[in-house]
Amino acid sequence: MKFMHKVKFFIIFICQLNIITGIYAQEHIINEEEKVPFYSLPEILLSEKGKKIDNSYDWLQIRRPEILDMFRHQVYGKIPENEIKVSFIPSETKHIVLSGKVVKKEISIIVSNGIDSVSISLLIYLPVKTQPVPLFIGLNFYGNHTVNSDPGITLTPNWVRNNEEYYVTENKATEMSRGVRKSRWPVEKILDRGYGLATIYYGDIDPDYDDEFKNGIHPLFYKGNQQNPAPDEWGSISAWAWGLSKAMDYFETDPDIDQNKIAVFGHSRLGKTSLWAGAMDTRFAIAISNNSGCGGAALSRRQFGETVERINTAFPHWFCKNFHKYNNNEEKLPVDQHMLVALIAPRPVYIASASEDLWSDPKGEFLSAMLAEEVCKLFGKEGLGVSKMPENNHPENKGYIGYHIRQGKHDITWYDWQNYLDFADLHFFRQE
Numbered sequence: 001m002k003f004m005h006k007v008k009f010f011i012i013f014i015c016q017l018n019i020i021t022g023i024y025a026q027e028h029i030i031n032e033e034e035k036v037p038f039y040s041l042p043e044i045l046l047s048e049k050g051k052k053i054d055n056s057y058d059w060l061q062i063r064r065p066e067i068l069d070m071f072r073h074q075v076y077g078k079i080p081e082n083e084i085k086v087s088f089i090p091s092e093t094k095h096i097v098l099s100g101k102v103v104k105k106e107i108s109i110i111v112s113n114g115i116d117s118v119s120i121s122l123l124i125y126l127p128v129k130t131q132p133v134p135l136f137i138g139l140n141f142y143g144n145h146t147v148n149s150d151p152g153i154t155l156t157p158n159w160v161r162n163n164e165e166y167y168v169t170e171n172k173a174t175e176m177s178r179g180v181r182k183s184r185w186p187v188e189k190i191l192d193r194g195y196g197l198a199t200i201y202y203g204d205i206d207p208d209y210d211d212e213f214k215n216g217i218h219p220l221f222y223k224g225n226q227q228n229p230a231p232d233e234w235g236s237i238s239a240w241a242w243g244l245s246k247a248m249d250y251f252e253t254d255p256d257i258d259q260n261k262i263a264v265f266g267h268s269r270l271g272k273t274s275l276w277a278g279a280m281d282t283r284f285a286i287a288i289s290n291n292s293g294c295g296g297a298a299l300s301r302r303q304f305g306e307t308v309e310r311i312n313t314a315f316p317h318w319f320c321k322n323f324h325k326y327n328n329n330e331e332k333l334p335v336d337q338h339m340l341v342a343l344i345a346p347r348p349v350y351i352a353s354a355s356e357d358l359w360s361d362p363k364g365e366f367l368s369a370m371l372a373e374e375v376c377k378l379f380g381k382e383g384l385g386v387s388k389m390p391e392n393n394h395p396e397n398k399g400y401i402g403y404h405i406r407q408g409k410h411d412i413t414w415y416d417w418q419n420y421l422d423f424a425d426l427h428f429f430r431q432e
Contacts, residue, residue, distance in 0.1 A: 030304050031358045039301035041336050044375060056346070056378045068279065068343055070334045075295070076276050077234035077320030079242055082221045085112045088250050091121070096128065097150060102191055103128060103256070106144075106154055109246050113220040120204040121154055122247050123147070125187050126196040126256055134261030134428050135196035136288075136420070137247055139240055139270045140185070142166055142177065143201045148187050149179030159207040159215075184267070184412040193421050196257060198247060202270060205243035206236045210317040217242070231321040237295070238320070240270065241277035248283050261285055261428045265420065267412045268360075269318065272296035279343035286427060288350045288420050291410050293360030295319060297351045297368045299337055300330045304361040308333075337364075338371035341401070345372065346379035348427045350402035350420060355392050357410040363389060369403045376400050397423050 030036060045053040045063065053063045072078040089108040097104045102125050109120040123144040126133055140146065142160055145153040155173040162168050167176035190197050202208065206216030212228050213219070217239055229235070234242070244264055252259045263286035266274030271292030278287025289297045294306040295318065309327035312319065326333045341349055351369045353362030366389045373383025382399035390396050393415070395404035402423045406415055 030302075033363070036302050036304055039299075039303075039331065041299070041301060041371070042334060042339065044339055044342050044371070045378075054378070059345075059375060059378050064343060067335060067339050071276070071279070071340060071343075073232040073320075074322050074326075074334060075319055076238045076241075077229060077322075078232055079234050079238055080221045080223075080229070082113060082223065084220060085114070086110070086246055086249065087112075088253065091154065097152065098125075098148075098188060101128060102126065102188070104150070104152070105254075107250055109243075109250065111217055111220060111246070116220060118204075118217050118220060120200060120243055120246070121156065122198060122200050122250060123153060124196060124198040124254075124257075125191060127191040127194060129194075129256075132256060132258040133194060133196045134258050134263070134424065135198055135251065136190065136263045136265050136424075137198040137200075137244060137251075138265035138267075139202040139205075139244065139273060140181065140199045141202065141270070142168065142181060143173045143203075144199055145173060145178050146181040147179075147185035147199055148182055151178065153178070156201045156204060158201070158203050159209070160201075160203060161208065186414055186417055189414070190417065190421065193425075195421065195424065198251075200243060200247060202240050202243070202273075206239040208236060208269075208317075210315070213317070229320070233320060235319045235321075235323075236317050237269070237273050237276055240273040241280060244273070244277040245281045245283075248281060252283075259283070261424075263288060263420070263424055265290070267291060268293070268410065269296075269315075272318075275340055275344070275349075278347070278349065279340055282347070284347070286348045286350065286424060287344050288352075288423075289365075290352045290412055290416055291354055291357050291360045292351075292365070293357075295337075296360075296365075297337055297341060298361040298364035299367055300326075300333060301336055302361060302364045302367075303330060304364055305359040306361070336368075338368040341368045341372035342375040345375040346381050346400065348400045348402070348423065350397065350423050352403070352416055352419070353405040354408050354410055355405055356408060360410065362405050366403055366405070369401050373399075373401060395419050397426070400427075 087110045091106045091108045105124040107122040111118045143156040159171045166180045251257045264274045264284040265288040267290040271289040272295045278284045353365045376383035384401040385399045392407045
C-alpha cells in the first residue's frame with residue numbers, strides 16, 4: 001500500500017509539474033510588442049573584416065558569400081558533396097485535362113548514389129500555349145493528389161502525416177484525400193493568368209518527422225560509416241530546398257517552360273524552405289514566403305511568438321544541429337532573417353503575413369522585408385519603399401521587395417495568390 005501511495009503521489013507530482021511547466025511556457029510566449037526585448041541586429045553591409053559594403057560588386061564578391069556561408073553552417077546546414085546521380089523520367093505522357101485548357105505532366109525525379117535511390121514526384125500543370133510559360137513551383141504538405149481533384153494524379157507511396165480531416169490514416173495517402181487542399185492551390189485560376197504551376201510532396205524528399213535522418217534523401221549522401229548529418233550539415237529544410245533545385249534542373253530541359261521566369265513559393269515551414277532555396281539557387285527569378293515565421297522571414301532576435309528554442313525543440317530535424325546552440329541565445333547568432341531576405345537581391349522577393357498568425361510574428365516578417373531594402377539599393381533597385389507596416393489587405397508590392405498582411409489566420413488564400421500573381425506580372429513583364 002505504501003508503494004502504491006508513493007506511485008500515486010509521483011503521478012500527481014508529474015501532472016502538477018506538467019501543468020506548471022505549461023503555464024510557465026504560456027507566460028513566456030511573447031505576443032505583445034511592449035514585451036519584445038531590446039535587441040541589435042548584425043550589419044548586412046559590413047564584412048567580417050570590417051569593410052563597409054557600398055556597391056553591388058563588393059556585395060556579390062564579399063558580403064553575400066559570407067552571409068550565405070553563415071546560414072549554411074549555423075542555421076540550415078550545408079548540403080554534403082557526394083556522387084549523386086539525378087535523372088528525370090516522365091511517369092505520365094502529357095495530355096490535355098481540366099476542361100481542355102491544361103496540360104498535365106508527372107515527372108519522376110530519381111536520386112541515386114549507385115546503391116540506393118529515392119523517387120520524387122513532380123506534378124506540373126501548364127496552360128495550353130505555343131510559347132514557353134512562366135511558372136510557380138512550391139512544395140505541398142499532404143501529397144500531390146491533394147492539390148486538385150484530378151483522379152489521374154499519382155498517390156504518394158511515402159509516409160504522410162495522419163489527419164482525419166484529410167482522410168489520411170496509418171500514414172498512407174488515400175483516394176479520399178484527392179483535392180482536399182485545393183483551396184490553397186487554385187490551379188485553374190493561376191493558369192488562366194498565363195502561369196504554370198508545379199508542386200512536389202515534401203515528404204517524397206524527406207518525411208517530416210525526426211528519426212535522425214534514417215529516411216528520405218539524407219542517407220544517400222552518407223559517407224563510409226556515417227549515420228547522421230554532421231552538426232553543420234543539412235536538416236530537412238535544406239533537403240527540401242535541394243529538391244526544389246532539382247525541379248529547377250528539370251525545368252531547364254522542358255521547352256514548354258520559361259526557365260528564366262520561375263517563382264519559388266512556400267507556406268509556413270515550406271515558406272522557410274522557399275526563401276532558403278531562393279537564397280542558394282539564383283536561377284529562381286522570384287522567391288515568395290507565405291507566413292514563414294521563425295527561421296523564415298521573421299527576425300529571430302525579437303523572440304516574438306515562435307522562438308529559436310521552441311522551433312528546435314518541436315522540430316529538431318528542420319535545421320542543422322549547430323542552430324540548436326542558439327536556443328535562448330539568439331543574440332549570439334551571426335545572422336538574422338533580414339539577411340536571408342537580402343541574399344535574394346537583386347531578384348524580387350515577396351513576404352506575406354496574416355493578422356491572426358501571431359506565432360509567425362507578422363511585424364518581424366515586415367521588418368526583415370524593410371531592412372533588406374538597403375541591399376536592393378546597391379543594385380539601383382527600389383525595395384519595399386515604406387518604413388511603416390501597412391494596414392491589413394493593403395499590399396506594398398511595387399518594388400523589388402513586396403509585402404502584405406492579410407486579415408485572417410495561418411493559411412494560403414486566393415487573396416495571397418492574387419498578390420503573388422500581380423507581383424510576378426510586374427517583374428516578369430516589366431519594361432525596364
